[in-house]
Amino acid sequence: MGTPFNAVLTTAEMSAVFNDNAIAHAMLRFEEALAHAQAAEGMIPLEAANAIASCCRAELYDFSAIIVESRTAGSLAIPLIKALTRMVRENNEPAAGFVHWGSTSQDVIDTALVLATRDALVLIERDLDKLIASLLELAERHAATPVLARTLLQPAQVISFGLKITGWAAPLVRSRAQLGQLAARALTLQLGGAVGTLSIMEEHGEKIAQRVARTLELGVPPAPWHTQRDEWIRLGLEVAVLVGSLGKIAIDVALMCQAEVGELAEPTYNGRGGSSAMPHKKNPVSVMIALAAAQRTPHRAAAILTAMAQQHERGLGNWQAECAEWPELFSSAHGALSALAHAMPGLQINAARMRANIDAQSGLVFSEAATILLASHIGRDRAHALLEELARDVIAIDRPLEAAMQAHLATDTALQKAVDAEQLHRCFDVDGAAEHSAKLARARIAQLRAALHREPSCREK
Amino acid sequence: MGTPFNAVLTTAEMSAVFNDNAIAHAMLRFEEALAHAQAAEGMIPLEAANAIASCCRAELYDFSAIIVESRTAGSLAIPLIKALTRMVRENNEPAAGFVHWGSTSQDVIDTALVLATRDALVLIERDLDKLIASLLELAERHAATPVLARTLLQPAQVISFGLKITGWAAPLVRSRAQLGQLAARALTLQLGGAVGTLSIMEEHGEKIAQRVARTLELGVPPAPWHTQRDEWIRLGLEVAVLVGSLGKIAIDVALMCQAEVGELAEPTYNGRGGSSAMPHKKNPVSVMIALAAAQRTPHRAAAILTAMAQQHERGLGNWQAECAEWPELFSSAHGALSALAHAMPGLQINAARMRANIDAQSGLVFSEAATILLASHIGRDRAHALLEELARDVIAIDRPLEAAMQAHLATDTALQKAVDAEQLHRCFDVDGAAEHSAKLARARIAQLRAALHREPSCREK
């Protein structure tokens, strides 16, 4: 339903792809292409096709009245085709008989949804490309910037912020490729006539389908897919996967934007992220939009999956439910994508705070490294036990773990034979720890760039 | 998102309850009530309150521009309050400083949603009352009309159609009562200020909340519910339960409308349920809308439940997701409810076909009754085995079960001592079987009418 609460979470561009006008336009494009194809195959007179085509302009119709009628008819197509037929009849009476010839409601509605979806994917890919580009740039810039890795929301070890960002980018690159491949299979013409056999068009069926598809620049499916919608559903699910990957970025950024963490901040522009009550607030509204999308989208995915059990040759309720759910996938996805694509280039990165948060851990995040160093000399059990004991002291008497270990080493002459202070010191080297990540990050950035290069865009397909 | 696919499945009335204009209006009602309440408590000058109130008219604002800004601000409230403040300032400069005083975005948005929801419930209840009334009338009329009971989509035994309808009506009567009770608890003012404590309003907080609530005719909650939304969620879930009960009616009607069953047909009006390809089609479009709602709504319920884990004193993403999902519950529910309420009074009931479908079962649906009759004489095992054997014959040689049993009885002198042909015949009496159901149906109709009478409507609360 069109509510302001939905509007906040999507974009005007995406709303325009699926609104009344766009769908009316797409439905009429289908009818026009069908008439022309049938004329070209000699099924209907050319003059009739021209007369029909001249009436296939959305601005000629009051689509809001058509929607009112569609509630009674149970289908958008029925009143639209009535209105089109009426209009054609006024212009060219005999042509009226050839409107929508041999086709059915589902043909025009499904194909219109395919056309709108193609437009939606152009927006998705455009902003996906932007987001990927800015992430890879950030990853490069911060390839070696040390940051806490956190597991189960607790500090774990040190990685680099660039490596973390490659983790954000990689699934987006994969989604981009998947969307391209699945779109190529799913963005196909629906043309099956009353029950999917195009029987009325007899031997012309296949050729007409090819002509209509060519005109609309759509693929021709191996068979009409009216109640066998798996390829279409896969495309929708990939949008849901993309939103899941955006949600992962968003939750990480949101957590790093917390004042107590302070490692990131969303860019602040005029009017962005303020509060109606508190002058000091800087709310992370881009990630908010992405998080809302990540919460809502799985339920849309479930809804289109639920709708798959479509009865016989046209579903009762499930097809209609799927059509209504479908645009919401893109609505949320583009809201999230454009919000992140807009925020990422200006993301405020506080590398000093990242390091301070590491330092605040008093060396505890190097405990595994230190354990491993000692383990090869005193066995892992003793090493682990020693580290646990020293770790308690870190908290109890606020002494950094390295200091505690060096003090221990100074008194343990046996250990001194195996480990020297310098070796021990290297275990606690923040930049050293990040350097390993930096190597990984740089290799992955190169891989991702190569993958992007290899994969043509959706739009070129 | 506002798409024609959603529009087909809801009503213009319900769309109007949650559209941009309605929400803007509700938000401004909140601001007006707040200003007046604060003036009454001496927190702000009466003149300021009057100046604010005079600007709280939705038609003064370009809400579509406000929505555009809200995408950057991350909240509808921020740009609306800015616009309101600007408007107040133009009229009465000092009053501008008192707009939205001590309140926060969530207060005005949640309360606006509460106001809209109250309007939505009026529509729901109105059509729920209509639907219940027509179902109870049908149930009375067909209290003794025999119809097949079917289990696992197979013929089982004979009941009455009236009894079946009481099964449809009873959950609706319960939902009506539940909606009333939950609405009384959930339709409460949200007023907590920045973090839910109304601290800025100091000792006036409670009184101001009471005044605002009184003006808006809302309840006062035990505490602001900004991130503790369980009462609100319960109300939403009850709408989902209602839709589930409508879905049950719809699936039964849809199945009984199948040509091969032919027991029911939706009323046909001009333009209702036709086909763009097939002149003979009579599509059950009312149940189609209800089935679509029943498929979509559980996912909305899941979405609002998912959104419950709202962080700290205002959620990041989850609150916003919930607000966007919420109206969809009512959108689907009212689409379904109004479709069924419209169709039921004119439902075409083919009692002859109901009986024919029973007869086509050749008495098999009375096999349990016959088993029981015999079992008391020859033991259930033998009775069951005998019936299974005779049942095979029914299908194999197309002989009615009663005939087969009477033939068996005629040759089984032992059995004749215990069972006579007349007793056996009564086991196969269609009307007799329905009569037991009729008694139950009449008792339940009386119970349901009494329950309706007991329970005041939502609207009176």
Place this chain on the structure above:
Amino acid sequence: MGTPFNAVLTTAEMSAVFNDNAIAHAMLRFEEALAHAQAAEGMIPLEAANAIASCCRAELYDFSAIIVESRTAGSLAIPLIKALTRMVRENNEPAAGFVHWGSTSQDVIDTALVLATRDALVLIERDLDKLIASLLELAERHAATPVLARTLLQPAQVISFGLKITGWAAPLVRSRAQLGQLAARALTLQLGGAVGTLSIMEEHGEKIAQRVARTLELGVPPAPWHTQRDEWIRLGLEVAVLVGSLGKIAIDVALMCQAEVGELAEPTYNGRGGSSAMPHKKNPVSVMIALAAAQRTPHRAAAILTAMAQQHERGLGNWQAECAEWPELFSSAHGALSALAHAMPGLQINAARMRANIDAQSGLVFSEAATILLASHIGRDRAHALLEELARDVIAIDRPLEAAMQAHLATDTALQKAVDAEQLHRCFDVDGAAEHSAKLARARIAQLRAALHREPSCREK
């Protein structure tokens, strides 16, 4: 499916409520009660009832073999009743004919699920009571402990930790009351026979139902609810609401346990929350379990709602799906509840860190209070603008907001006439800010205790 991944997230106690053995036991209790009731009403011989009862002991059957057969039969009841009948026949041949007399698979399965659910609710309520008690105690203890309120994951203002905890507890108290009321309506006998009319039992039906219900200590529903399951679904949804409220607690605790926030820590016991790699890790495993539950449960709620559209007099697939989903609601709920009930009493609360996190905000979280103070003298616009300017300095030159404001006041003689330094100072009083919350907290604790006292437990019902 029984997997170790599910096992980690629930409790052994709850697993035992719904496992094979428990369900077999409950099904046999139903059959025993039915036989006795029928004997008492003179429908079957007392001796037969006794023979049946003596075989209604779960340990007599190989339930795993029965499950294997149930996959073919499509129902647990069919092979169990066969096995029971066989066993009875061996003991008392004629009694075998009276097993399950006039009943149907759904009667025994639904009633068994009701019995198991009653046991599940006892566990839920027990741990809900524990959790509420420990939360109220914590809330009392920390009624005045200052803590940051955070909105959209950013610092907002100061409240008290006790007030925050009352927000956690209040929905639990409401869920407890709701569960009690809904259980009273939903924990009713299912007894309808083949198609819900008990027609085989003729005039005895109602009395037998009452007797069986009394034996099993269940309510008698207004009508068999085999395909009208709204009261049952409401109970399941309330469990989902409870899990949502637990999720809210868990996310707040998880965020406050972050090392960078450091306000809370889960109690550490032997083996709790460690890491296989990192000796220093203290993972918040209780909230982890609750968060997992909060993520999974909404989908279970959606599943049982989806299953409501049960066809005719017994659903094909949907009833079976609901039965399988149902126990998962309780599995997650009890996992979450028992984890939190176990963790909360030992929750480590770092009040010093709470205050330090407030102090780290350099007074910014008092900006609304300061704005309000100034606004009454210089108008809100000027006050807001001044605060925004000073807030920038706070960050830019790391000067606390109060210092900046006092410096400003010292130079603004006009302002000095309206505001003195002491008044200004009070705006920044951390304890003063918490005191307002403390009053609210204490009032709410009293309300919640009163509500608990008023409401008898589920178990007493």
Place this chain on the structure above:
Amino acid sequence: MGTPFNAVLTTAEMSAVFNDNAIAHAMLRFEEALAHAQAAEGMIPLEAANAIASCCRAELYDFSAIIVESRTAGSLAIPLIKALTRMVRENNEPAAGFVHWGSTSQDVIDTALVLATRDALVLIERDLDKLIASLLELAERHAATPVLARTLLQPAQVISFGLKITGWAAPLVRSRAQLGQLAARALTLQLGGAVGTLSIMEEHGEKIAQRVARTLELGVPPAPWHTQRDEWIRLGLEVAVLVGSLGKIAIDVALMCQAEVGELAEPTYNGRGGSSAMPHKKNPVSVMIALAAAQRTPHRAAAILTAMAQQHERGLGNWQAECAEWPELFSSAHGALSALAHAMPGLQINAARMRANIDAQSGLVFSEAATILLASHIGRDRAHALLEELARDVIAIDRPLEAAMQAHLATDTALQKAVDAEQLHRCFDVDGAAEHSAKLARARIAQLRAALHREPSCREK
């Protein structure tokens, strides 16, 4: 949770893939492979690796005790690795220090889940192959068998049953190919150590990963995928798509099995589809299982999508939720698949009843064909109007549409010039109508067979 209600809806085979024992076994296989790989790279002594390997046998451990501990530890891995270490220490003290060296809980759990999933896919593919084979065989056999096509649950036109079946088979063939491709990408080793960098293994990390992967016959991913699980989620979603396609088959079969339709019946075996109350019942239990799966699975898909927003380097609650949800996808899928694969070869097809159901439509289902025939002569409007009028008569006076039209033709001399009785008669030819479908069916069978041939099985990959 392991309940008998789940057990009815899945298979013993699939339960065994994910049960405690299987997961313990898989986890130990990982630890063994890791130790051997590290020995081969010289990171740990060969003797230690051998000692570890000798303890990596599931039968050595009490996994139920480990599960109890895992509830406290928050992870299955921690107590298992403790137990393994204890066991190794008893055998070879120094080797104990090398257990799980440099790895982390998530490595072993994710990899175990991958190994189990590979086994699950073998079962899925085996039964998918069976089901496809039997569908294609049925499609061939019934390529020209006329059957009603039905849209919105109403009779539409005539197609062939074989064509309908190709519609069922085609998505299964696509799912088979997709599963193969996605499995190749998703069934990869998880090995990242504490935070995904394998930093402890230094320069050996990559080689060790390759060795472990080779031993376990898994792929090596481009990067550890601990919190970037898109490839894994895609695989899970494809299982959900497969279940959706099975649901489509099941709903069609269920509807065609209705007594009033009578076109299909499930094979009846001993104990299959009986009723505990009614001797005559033949319940379609295979489609029941598939329908239950189709209702439940979308919610599992939503759950794993919801879990994608995993925080930082290991999620809190969401990873654990995903692991628990994952096996349920396969549990439902295999229940459905094996039920249908078992039922389809013996499906009882009543071609006579299919024709009778067509005939019962009195020619109405040929109204589009007749309209088209007339339209080219008298214009579509007049043709449509005439057909609508005659269609009313069909129902009103029970006269077949062809008879009505021939009667009309006999009186309309103008029309006789354009249309002769023979042409008109051909419009109503049932077999002629099916023949068009037969051609399509045969072409699609050939395409599907070719696709199957092209695509190697999952198992070969």
